[in-house]
Amino acid sequence: MALITEGLVSSLILTIVFFAIILISIMQATEDRVPKIKSLAALDAIREAVGRAAEMGRPVFVGTDKGGLLDQYAPHTLAGLAICGYTAEICAELGTPVYYLSQVAHVIPAATLTLKEAYIKKGQVLDEDYAIRYVSESDQAYATACLASFDREKPGACIYAGAWFGNAIKVPPGGRKVGAINIGAAARMYGFIFFVAACDYTLIGEELWAAGAYLSKDFKHIGALRGQDILKFAVLLLLLFSLLLGQTFMGALNA
């Protein structure tokens, strides 16, 4: 009996190679040799958006939509929470209230810790009952709650980060309606296409994964991004090689 499931040998090899390259990149990163990363306008704009909300005396909305921590969208939610935490930190610094609407109950403890920690860093105390609000597991109820809160509380900035699904269509126009700066960040194809159209700034695809490294400026974190770039280059070479090989041998076979 084979140890490796039939048809998954190449997948296992690639998984191990991918893990190894990123691990080596993290281990090789040193404090005096930090790779340069390009600026991400959407993340830079968060401070500006929160500052504007503070000047207007309005709160800031953050949300991660339907992604949980127990499903395949967990990395999206984690990356989204990192952005929510960064936003909360600026809110605590500028004295602007921030609120997080939750669609997934089990994300509440993680979101609470993230926002609480951000406030503690700035020597502030988070009003949990105001800041963390569970709505419902239903998509439609979540969208309704977001739009209703926008209408009543008139946030000055709305940050949508994580695995946004259909609500990426319904919610951002509500933020725009009340004059908020909309910043979207999603790595799901059906999330960010709507953010591109409806938000003022957007993090697309892998930029969401880079957000944690970009915000922390940790050299090990940035080392992992270098590993990602190496892998992308390798995949590109592999594609070109497959293309050439396919063209050459298919031609020979057809002849």
Place this chain on the structure above:
Amino acid sequence: MSDTILKQREIPLIIFAVSVLIPILGYHLDVSLLDVTVDTFVEWGAYAANFAFFVGLISLYRSQMRNVTRRTPGQWQYSILTIGIVSLMVVVGFVYSPGFDWLTFNVFFPSQQAMVAYMGFQTIIIIYIGFRVKDLGSALFTLAFIAVTFTYMSFLESYSPIFQLFGNWVNSVPNMAGQRGLLVGIGIGLFSVVIRTILGYERTFMAGAEE
């Protein structure tokens, strides 16, 4: 002491690493013990999610009660309504299940459908916001949108097949190439996030744990 052990960040990291690595190994390796472990993990996940529902319920009551006790202007009336409806659903759900079904089919589902219908209007708003020519990027975006929309207008085909051909080309060549390029980046990025989380660099979700 037990408090210190539970607060250490290594424990959630180990749990995270094990719960990520075992399904990956279970998918690739043909070992029955791994399959059983993966199934158990999935079951545990379902139980944890169900228990977490109570966390959600408590959060909902706390935030709505805050509005009621503080008489938050323009909100406390809605909060009373929310608390009443949620309590009604919970009580009826436990006591009289036909009543729960009636409320679900006659109140909850129609409200949901209204919101789904609203999505159409929001889509139009997004089109209005997004497809305005401000620079080269937005011009290309708008052009692609027009080309693809023309593909779905069957009467245009009777004038010239070029509309159909151009729209299909936009869909299957630049759009597909862009999507695949993004998916490669997203897939590789996922590996990176998982490794960074296992190693403890990405630890926002367990803030408060001792360094």
